Amino acid sequence: MFDLDRWREIFQSINKNRLRSVMSGFTVAFAILLFTLLFGVASGLGNFFKSAFSDDAQNMMLVRVWKTTKPYKGLQTGRAIQLKNTDYNYVTEEYEDQIQYQSARIYKNFSIKYKNEASSYSVRAVHPDHQFLEKTLMDEGRYLNNRDLREKSKVIVIGRLVKKDLFGEKPALGKRVNVNGSSFLIIGIFSDEGGDNEERIVYIPVTTAQMMYGNNDYISQINLGYNPNLSTDAAIAFGKKVERDMRKRLNIHPDDQSALSVRNMAEANKFVGILMFALYLIIGFIGSGTLVAGIIGISNIMIFVIKERTKEFGIRKALGATPGSIIGMVVQESVLITTLAGYFGLTLGTYILSAIGNSLEETYFIKDPSVSPGIVIGATVILILSGLIAGYVPAKRAARIKPIEALRAD
Amino acid sequence: MIRIEKLHKSYPIGKDSLHVLKGIDLHIKEGEFVSIMGSSGSGKSTLLNIVGLLDIHDEGEYYLNGQLIKDLNEKKAAILRNKFLGFVFQSFNLISYKTALENVALPLYYKGMNRKERLKVALDYLDKVGLKDWASHLPNELSGGQKQRVAIARALVTNPKVVLADEPTGALDTTTTDSVMDLLKDINDEGMTVFVITHEEEVAEQTKRIVRLRDGVIISDTLTKAAKAQ
Numbered sequence: 254m255f256d257l258d259r260w261r262e263i264f265q266s267i268n269k270n271r272l273r274s275v276m277s278g279f280t281v282a283f284a285i286l287l288f289t290l291l292f293g294v295a296s297g298l299g300n301f302f303k304s305a306f307s308d309d310a311q312n313m314m315l316v317r318v319w320k321t322t323k324p325y326k327g328l329q330t331g332r333a334i335q336l337k338n339t340d341y342n343y344v345t346e347e348y349e350d351q352i353q354y355q356s357a358r359i360y361k362n363f364s365i366k367y368k369n370e371a372s373s374y375s376v377r378a379v380h381p382d383h384q385f386l387e388k389t390l391m392d393e394g395r396y397l398n399n400r401d402l403r404e405k406s407k408v409i410v411i412g413r414l415v416k417k418d419l420f421g422e423k424p425a426l427g428k429r430v431n432v433n434g435s436s437f438l439i440i441g442i443f444s445d446e447g448g449d450n451e452e453r454i455v456y457i458p459v460t461t462a463q464m465m466y467g468n469n470d471y472i473s474q475i476n477l478g479y480n481p482n483l484s485t486d487a488a489i490a491f492g493k494k495v496e497r498d499m500r501k502r503l504n505i506h507p508d509d510q511s512a513l514s515v516r517n518m519a520e521a522n523k524f525v526g527i528l529m530f531a532l533y534l535i536i537g538f539i540g541s542g543t544l545v546a547g548i549i550g551i552s553n554i555m556i557f558v559i560k561e562r563t564k565e566f567g568i569r570k571a572l573g574a575t576p577g578s579i580i581g582m583v584v585q586e587s588v589l590i591t592t593l594a595g596y597f598g599l600t601l602g603t604y605i606l607s608a609i610g611n612s613l614e615e616t617y618f619i620k621d622p623s624v625s626p627g628i629v630i631g632a633t634v635i636l637i638l639s640g641l642i643a644g645y646v647p648a649k650r651a652a653r654i655k656p657i658e659a660l661r662a663d
Numbered sequence: 664m665i666r667i668e669k670l671h672k673s674y675p676i677g678k679d680s681l682h683v684l685k686g687i688d689l690h691i692k693e694g695e696f697v698s699i700m701g702s703s704g705s706g707k708s709t710l711l712n713i714v715g716l717l718d719i720h721d722e723g724e725y726y727l728n729g730q731l732i733k734d735l736n737e738k739k740a741a742i743l744r745n746k747f748l749g750f751v752f753q754s755f756n757l758i759s760y761k762t763a764l765e766n767v768a769l770p771l772y773y774k775g776m777n778r779k780e781r782l783k784v785a786l787d788y789l790d791k792v793g794l795k796d797w798a799s800h801l802p803n804e805l806s807g808g809q810k811q812r813v814a815i816a817r818a819l820v821t822n823p824k825v826v827l828a829d830e831p832t833g834a835l836d837t838t839t840t841d842s843v844m845d846l847l848k849d850i851n852d853e854g855m856t857v858f859v860i861t862h863e864e865e866v867a868e869q870t871k872r873i874v875r876l877r878d879g880v881i882i883s884d885t886l887t888k889a890a891k892a893q
Binding site: 257258261262265266269270564565567568569570571572573574575576577578652655656657660 | 712715717718737738741742744745746750752754756757758760761769770772773774777778817821
């Protein structure tokens with residue numbers, strides 16, 4: 254295939270017939286441009302859906318409790334359900350294999366004071382894994398660790414905005430703050446992509462909170478990260494199983510949604526997945542239709558071109574060109590035009606997408622539309638194949654040209 | 664060099680067929696300068712096409728350079744054309760977007776010679792037809808006579824066994840006709856077999872042997888004055 258002389262012949266022929274080549278490339282360039290834009294917009298929609306939940310881990314699963322709304326086993330309606338350490342331990346041990354991250358969470362609301370500055374903040378008492386579940390990003394210092402939990406240390410990790418409120422531009426790491434009357438050491442400052450509210454909170458060890466506020470083993474909710482190796486369906490099934498188990502364990506009616514619920518990201522993921530699949534299916538259909546139209550277009554123009562070049566091919570054959578070399582030349586020319594035109598369309602499309610960027614996020618729910626390298630590679634293969642298909646019929650015609658007829662003095 | 668025995672060729676026209684060549688016997692030896700004369704419809708172009716391996720005959724035998732031409736597929740015919748034959752056409756048939764030099768070098772491309780070498784050889788042949796200075800010109804920048812010289816250089820560049828010229832002067836005026844014929848004569852003097860098809864008496868007179876064709880048969884085969892004078 255790589256014959257420098259053949260390429261030279263083709264470049265010469267394309268170069269000497271620029272308008273014709275541009276015309277034949279246009280349809281394919283347009284098809285690929287359209288395809289790129291559609292695909293980019295679809296992926297932008299997908300990105301939006303994903304990012305709607307993405308300040309938390311994609312595999313997050315929350316076990317939450319409230320009050321019963323149905324009587325069960327002689328127990329009344331309206332009973333408040335309380336999760337305890339034993340429940341947390343039960344879930345994490347029972348389903349160890351299906352769990353990647355695990356953390357309990359206790360909600361409190363306390364006033365936090367540093368020197369003369371004080372304000373009320375939401376306090377979350379958690380386990381170290383909570384960092385990954387909540388996608389907490391450490392700006393300075395460190396997150397809570399197992400030693401903090403074991404020693405019930407009075408340490409605190411504060412949000413970026415908490416630090417800003419209490420310390421301004423001054424350093425906060427290593428300083429002590431007063432939390433509801435007790436002195437806590439600041440060991441870290443974090444940020445979170447979930448927005449301002451997520452940065453106006455503080456984290457303390459769950460054990461410390463239990464010891465200091467009530468001296469009990471209560472927890473507010475259980476946060477899990479299911480094993481990412483689970484398929485979406487398996488993860489959904491896992492969530493249902495945990496839900497059933499916990500209801501049984503806590504004597505809750507199996508259908509009592511408000512007493513205990515498991516919020517599973519897998520379900521949202523599945524929904525987005527189905528939506529995106531449908532979207533890509535539609536786009537694939539439109540895109541490939543356009544591409545087929547492009548291929549037929551280029552093939553038609555090539556046939557016309559072959560007619561125009563009948564004499565040239567006749568001359569070449571008289572001078573010793575074999576039918577094979579004529580076919581090779583035409584097909585190669587077609588592949589070259591298709592690929593170049595396609596890449597032009599692809600580049601233009603990518604450029605437009607990157608120019609759009611996030612500007613459509615607010616109104617049209619399109620976030621960071623783009624095409625992945627996989628798509629680009631796929632498109633390359635498709636383009637070369639398209640060129641082959643588009644070139645083959647005209648090439649066969651060119652090879653059938655009889656020199657006598659082509660060269661008949663006119 | 665060329666030996667033809669009892670050659671027949673018909674073309675189908677609807678249900679009937681037109682019998683164009685009706686038993687041609689012709690023997691052309693190496694180094695001959697032969698012209699085929701005949702009015703249109705006499706079958707001279709068909710004969711040239713068969714001799715030039717651009718068409719196949721129905722009956723009879725054709726030996727080119729001692730090789731029996733039979734059951735040729737297109738690829739074999741292309742290779743033989745490239746190796747043994749050089750063509751000169753009435754309408755020149757240069758490729759319009761290639762320079763004179765590139766046109767001359769084209770047969771060498773199909774022979775598989777590398778670019779550097781074939782451009783060098785092509786330039787030698789352009790020099791031979793007196794157009795070295797016009798090497799980088801496109802065909803439409805050349806006069807008719809110059810175009811035909813380029814075509815002759817192209818026919819010669821592979822060093823073929825036979826040069827086949829189909830009405831080589833048909834599109835030229837008297838002066839350029841003479842200069843082109845002089846060129847063909849020079850080539851013949853160097854030992855090349857030249858086979859010309861023409862309907863012009865003056866052109867035929869400048870060759871060494873005239874074969875006259877009428878209605879698909881040879882009616883005369885004579886040496887010219889030029890040949891007798893030698």
